Amino acid sequence: MTLRIHAFPLSPRAFKVLAVAHHLGIDYEFVLCDLAAGTQRTPEFTRLNLNQRMPVLEEDGWSLWESNAIALFLAAKTPRDGFLPAGERGRADVNRWMFWESAHWDPACAILVFERFVKAAFNRGAPDSAEIEKGLAQFHRCAGVLNEHLKGREFLCGDGLSVADFSVGAALIMADKAAFPLEAYPEIRRWYAALTALPAWQKTLAMSQLPKAA
Ligand SMILES: N[C@@H](CCC(=O)N[C@@H](CS)C(=O)NCC(=O)O)C(=O)O
Numbered sequence: 001m002t003l004r005i006h007a008f009p010l011s012p013r014a015f016k017v018l019a020v021a022h023h024l025g026i027d028y029e030f031v032l033c034d035l036a037a038g039t040q041r042t043p044e045f046t047r048l049n050l051n052q053r054m055p056v057l058e059e060d061g062w063s064l065w066e067s068n069a070i071a072l073f074l075a076a077k078t079p080r081d082g083f084l085p086a087g088e089r090g091r092a093d094v095n096r097w098m099f100w101e102s103a104h105w106d107p108a109c110a111i112l113v114f115e116r117f118v119k120a121a122f123n124r125g126a127p128d129s130a131e132i133e134k135g136l137a138q139f140h141r142c143a144g145v146l147n148e149h150l151k152g153r154e155f156l157c158g159d160g161l162s163v164a165d166f167s168v169g170a171a172l173i174m175a176d177k178a179a180f181p182l183e184a185y186p187e188i189r190r191w192y193a194a195l196t197a198l199p200a201w202q203k204t205l206a207m208s209q210l211p212k213a214a
Contacts, residue, residue, distance in 0.1 A: 004058040006033040009207040013067040016170035017055045020071045023200035024078040034211050068098045068167055075163040082160040093157045097164040105142045109171040111135030112178040143185050150187035169195045
């Protein structure tokens with residue numbers, strides 16, 4: 001059974017999936033989806049994901065897109081120490097934070113990443129100050145919730161690491177590049193430091209580079 005992950009490693013959405021695979025020791029074949037070169041718009045890639053977005057997981061002719069769906073699939077494949085809790089409430093808690101990530105946290109962070117990093121890195125024009133203001137307002141609203149929730153908890157869903165930590169933590173790989181305002185959020189910084197200490201996090205960070213020009 002061949003499992004492939006199509007990804008552009010610099011993206012936090014790709015990072016999320018790759019880091020979960022590394023943490024769980026899942027064997028996979030990495031396939032570069034070079035967003036700068038337009039791989040996502042090729043007919044071959046479009047057959048895997050009609051949205052023309054990465055990451056995509058491919059397994060024996062079946063494909064799965066949406067980074068949180070992929071992360072959950074990998075976690076379900078490799079049960080390990082509450083990483084994907086079996087109980088109803090534990091599972092609901094993980095789902096809650098992953099839905100929150102998708103609906104609120106990822107979009108907030110993505111505005112700042114696009115305006116402050118992607119535009120400069122990919123010649124997409126000057127930052128738009130109105131968009132940055134909007135991104136900052138959304139970021140602070142979400143970061144306040146996350147910081148408060150993490151008080152008295154080692155990880156998002158209690159004292160055990162779960163797939164939700166990978167989902168929500170992945171956006172923070174762009175914290176420096178997109179100047180996320182984290183000064184007022186000590187709990188987030190403490191929690192994120194614990195994530196970055198994981199060997200899987202370090203291994204994935206080492207891949208999070210722009211692809212070398214062909
Ligand atoms: N909600 C999706 C978002 C995926 C997504 O937007 N990926 C972006 C890069 S981070 C992409 O592939 N964009 C291609 C394009 O805009 O052409 C997920 O979490 O997988």
